[in-house]
Amino acid sequence: MDDRTLLRIIRPVIGTDACSDDCAILPLPCGILVTSTDMLHERSDFPKGITDWQIGWMSAAVTISDIAAMGAEPVQLVLAIGLDDEDRLKGIVTGASDCCNQFGATYAGGDLDAHHELTIVSTGLGIITDGQPVQRRGAKPEELICVTGVLGRAIPGLTDKRFWKDLCEPQPRVEEGIAIRKAGATAMMDISDGLALSLYDIAEESGTGMTITGSSIPIPEDVDHSEAMTAALFGGGDFELLFCIPENSYQSLNLPCTIIGRVTDEPGVIMDGRILEKKGYLHHWYE
Amino acid sequence: MDDRTLLRIIRPVIGTDACSDDCAILPLPCGILVTSTDMLHERSDFPKGITDWQIGWMSAAVTISDIAAMGAEPVQLVLAIGLDDEDRLKGIVTGASDCCNQFGATYAGGDLDAHHELTIVSTGLGIITDGQPVQRRGAKPEELICVTGVLGRAIPGLTDKRFWKDLCEPQPRVEEGIAIRKAGATAMMDISDGLALSLYDIAEESGTGMTITGSSIPIPEDVDHSEAMTAALFGGGDFELLFCIPENSYQSLNLPCTIIGRVTDEPGVIMDGRILEKKGYLHHWYE
Structure with missing residues (x-):
């Protein structure tokens, strides 16, 4: 099975809408909030030779990209970091922080844990105050x-x-x-x-x-x-x-x-x- | 080192405020949003004998508890699930969904990944529309x-x-x-x-x-x-x-x-x- 197949297991539990886009959508009175979460880990996501700073950058960037794909403005990022080696922490958080600064989001902390394989989950919030997010399901023939x-x-x-x-x-x-x-x-x-x-x-x-x-x-x-x-x-x-x-x-x-x-x-x-x-x-x- | 020691590495990079509470705080015009993220994984967080449904419940509950600790109302939860065995998915998402329903949050999907050790990162949003979050730093003598x-x-x-x-x-x-x-x-x-x-x-x-x-x-x-x-x-x-x-x-x-x-x-x-x-x-x- 792959992740698209597994989504079919989740859909009946949490509803189809929650599985269809890069971000979850939360309407608030002052705007529409979009939330994206991405898991990355050493063996499957980080090329050999990548620096810790780049790992931090990439972890933030993939989530900010999901927010961008809804047409939203990134506002906040949190990272849950499962560390295999404490010496990697500074490089990772600096890279993530630099990426957040570059794209207008606040890096607001998160969780730290020990893990045998470096594992980072990056969760970001974006906001739209002047319209609706662009989802995957709105395309029409001739466009x-x-x-x-x-x-x-x-x-x-x-x-x-x-x-x-x-x-x-x-x-x-x-x-x-x-x-x-x-x-x-x-x-x-x-x-x-x-x-x-x-x-x-x-x-x-x-x-x-x-x-x-x-x-x-x-x-x-x-x-x-x-x-x-x-x-x-x-x-x-x-x-x-x-x-x-x-x-x-x-x-x-x-x-x-x-x-x-x-x-x-x-x-x-x-x-x-x-x-x-x-x-x-x-x-x-x-x- | 432990996680409280490692926080001292992060603080200079992202600022002290971001490291001091159960949740990150994001003021919006219509309320104050609080965000919490927690990493849990098989070997360090889930007792032997726990069911997949209970793993899902616990993953949601720890994050909702952080939101509760700010005095906020939980509104949304996303899970990044690193699965060691696809057969566990349904139990986990059902447990998380049941916990969210119990405490008023929407379980809004998340990310799926393959991982040699079951790893779940639960990220929740809460909101306060009638006051300020209660942080750790406000206690005063005599209270x-x-x-x-x-x-x-x-x-x-x-x-x-x-x-x-x-x-x-x-x-x-x-x-x-x-x-x-x-x-x-x-x-x-x-x-x-x-x-x-x-x-x-x-x-x-x-x-x-x-x-x-x-x-x-x-x-x-x-x-x-x-x-x-x-x-x-x-x-x-x-x-x-x-x-x-x-x-x-x-x-x-x-x-x-x-x-x-x-x-x-x-x-x-x-x-x-x-x-x-x-x-x-x-x-x-x-x-």
Whole structure:
């Protein structure tokens, strides 16, 4: 089983709405609060050679990215840190604190624990005071499918030093997420598990299909083309935003981004006329 | 090093305020939000024989207890679950969901991950719309020191079946915490690491001392007296509230609780005329 399969076990217990987005949503009288929590641990999430400072940065960044993907402003982050070695603590909290400062959130402490494998759970709060969060389920046929930035930059970092910082110091698209929400996007998520799975997620939540053009996907120019496409579609670790937006709303979006396709009526995700394989970064359970 | 020592590493990075209470505090225009995060894992937190449902309950309860200790109303809980065995998921989420329902919070999903050791991080939000949270640092000399409930009931559960549910299904004191805040308590925390450490924590944060009477501590009557006192003072696992309150405010508190002593000028914690040992439940790091 993978985590998307396990979600089917949770849904009947806690309700479908709670499982469908990067963040949980809590309406308050003065705004809408969004909450995201992410578990990262040494063996499955941190590349070999990453520094403790980068581990802290990454732990904060993945959560801030989920908040950005709702079009919200990050306000607070707490970390639960299960430490295998106390000497790592200072680097980790400094990295997390620097990332929070960069993106406008307060790093507000958390919990400390001993753990045989370094394990960090990062939980963040964001707020929207001038509208509604952008969920995954609002896409409608005929809308444009767009992405921010250049995809497929994280995975090459495993072997190519030029991309090491892209892998270890992801930059959440906070300003971009807010601008995209305000322009009228109908669905959004970050592509941290790869573009392909993200397209399927939005399509399934929205009850639509997606059709995209491979050559329009923005990938690095100085990398083998086929490897870069594989990293972008199926690799994970990129923290760009994928969103759907009506064509007339797109005109008002003053942001560098790339149109890669259109939302369709028919279920499924099509690239260049063929079904796009539904695979990407999935947590697989120990058997 | 233990977790209280490690806090000294974190404080210079993120500021003293963020490390001093059960919850982080976020003022919003419509109320004050409090956030707590707790990491629990198999080997150090879950007694042998505990069911998955009880693990889920306990994971939610410890966090809701931190919210209660600020005098706040729990509103939302998210869980990051690192699963060693997918078959445990349903029991865990059902237990957490039942605990949330019992205490008025929405269980709003979270994150799923694979982990060699079952690891759960529970993060909760609470809100106060009619006042300020009760922190640890507000106690003043002459005030009464009080506790809710009966202490020392969790640790005996390790060997005595009569207390098994006290150990595995803690009951956060949500209504009590709100009533205590409204009555005008000046300092409060839950005693999950034992009464002794909690007295020291409030004394140190408040810049006061504490003097208590051993015979006034409420302990179970049908347990060996010395064992029960040790469990109450140094054992941990009880989720009752410890608070300080001016004598005239106490009169307005319509709640069963027990006065165990008085706040003093002199630093330190004194029980029956002697210094109370500063020990309790501490996470110790692997060497």
